[in-house]
Amino acid sequence: MGMPLELNTLIVTKGNEKRVEENVFVLVKQGYRLYPIEIPLDVRKTLNSQSSGTALIKKVIWENETTTITYRLIALNSTN
Amino acid sequence: MGMPLELNTLIVTKGNEKRVEENVFVLVKQGYRLYPIEIPLDVRKTLNSQSSGTALIKKVIWENETTTITYRLIALNSTN
Amino acid sequence: MGMPLELNTLIVTKGNEKRVEENVFVLVKQGYRLYPIEIPLDVRKTLNSQSSGTALIKKVIWENETTTITYRLIALNSTN
Amino acid sequence: MGMPLELNTLIVTKGNEKRVEENVFVLVKQGYRLYPIEIPLDVRKTLNSQSSGTALIKKVIWENETTTITYRLIALNSTN
Numbered sequence: 001m002g003m004p005l006e007l008n009t010l011i012v013t014k015g016n017e018k019r020v021e022e023n024v025f026v027l028v029k030q031g032y033r034l035y036p037i038e039i040p041l042d043v044r045k046t047l048n049s050q051s052s053g054t055a056l057i058k059k060v061i062w063e064n065e066t067t068t069i070t071y072r073l074i075a076l077n078s079t080n
Numbered sequence: 081m082g083m084p085l086e087l088n089t090l091i092v093t094k095g096n097e098k099r100v101e102e103n104v105f106v107l108v109k110q111g112y113r114l115y116p117i118e119i120p121l122d123v124r125k126t127l128n129s130q131s132s133g134t135a136l137i138k139k140v141i142w143e144n145e146t147t148t149i150t151y152r153l154i155a156l157n158s159t160n
Numbered sequence: 161m162g163m164p165l166e167l168n169t170l171i172v173t174k175g176n177e178k179r180v181e182e183n184v185f186v187l188v189k190q191g192y193r194l195y196p197i198e199i200p201l202d203v204r205k206t207l208n209s210q211s212s213g214t215a216l217i218k219k220v221i222w223e224n225e226t227t228t229i230t231y232r233l234i235a236l237n238s239t240n
Numbered sequence: 241m242g243m244p245l246e247l248n249t250l251i252v253t254k255g256n257e258k259r260v261e262e263n264v265f266v267l268v269k270q271g272y273r274l275y276p277i278e279i280p281l282d283v284r285k286t287l288n289s290q291s292s293g294t295a296l297i298k299k300v301i302w303e304n305e306t307t308t309i310t311y312r313l314i315a316l317n318s319t320n
Contacts, residue, residue, distance in 0.1 A: 002089070003087040004086050004087075006083065006085070034085075036242070037243055037272060059302065060302040061302075063298065063300075087247075114247065116162070119162070119247075138223065142197055142221075162247050162249070162273065166242035166244050167245055169242070193242065
């Protein structure tokens with residue numbers, strides 16, 4: 001009917017991110033997800049883990065029931 | 081995790097609309113749905129039925145896993 | 161043309177919230193804003209102030225170019 | 241503050257589409273726009289022109305304040 005999407009306010013990597021540049025990572029997630037772009041977001045390894053840093057999403061691609069985000073880490077949590 | 085929502089571009093009533101004024105109806109749908117507000121949308125009784133008219137959504141409420149829309153019919157399809 | 165909306169991942173009160181119950185507040189914002197519902201969000205007095213707590217949005221209303229949210233504070237920052 | 245986006249329920253080409261395959265076109269629009277993917281949408285040359293056909297969006301890219309959509313025409317309006 002409509003288009004299912006999921007509004008996300010965190011980047012949860014589950015360790016699946018691929019580094020493409022010094023502080024830039026690409027992450028593929030299942031389904032269509034709506035992330036704010038160019039807004040500081042917490043990055044976590046799992047939903048319930050501590051924040052591992054803060055990132056800005058620079059690019060979002062929706063295709064074939066997947067969402068691919070490219071994000072730049074702008075701060076790391078020193079406690080991690 | 082995230083918030084599931086459904087992007088809708090049609091009003092599918094399934095006959096559940098309640099008339100509240102001459103051309104104004106309230107419809108409750110399950111789940112959180114994102115509808116464009118104040119944009120002309122097709123109104124249909126079922127997803128695959130002919131358009132029964134065109135409406136503007138005037139109000140959207142999200143609460144308790146439901147979406148309640150109030151819409152004003154602005155045109156009726158004469159073939160219906 | 162389309163419907164302008166703003167994706168928000170924080171509750172920025174600017175001191176405009178109205179208490180309606182012990183930990184429940186109502187806040188009216190200009191424009192149509194998309195907030196995640198039932199997801200823990202930071203509450204701040206201004207965009208750049210420290211977090212004053214964490215809340216769950218329980219209800220969102222879009223009408224007349226405004227967004228009205230009802231949120232329940234679930235944690236207060238003790239440093240504030 | 242938040243992320244401005246525009247919810248779109250039509251594809252308005254303004255003649256800027258580029259054909260990349262028989263019935264597949266790429267169109268770049270300013271700003272971040274939320275389009276339903278894999279849902280039949282009207283295609284129009286201008287907002288107020290007649291529908292020139294129906295398309296399915298297959299891919300959406302958000303980057304650098306632009307939205308790039310790839311869509312497949314699935315029906316043409318014979319009156320055009």
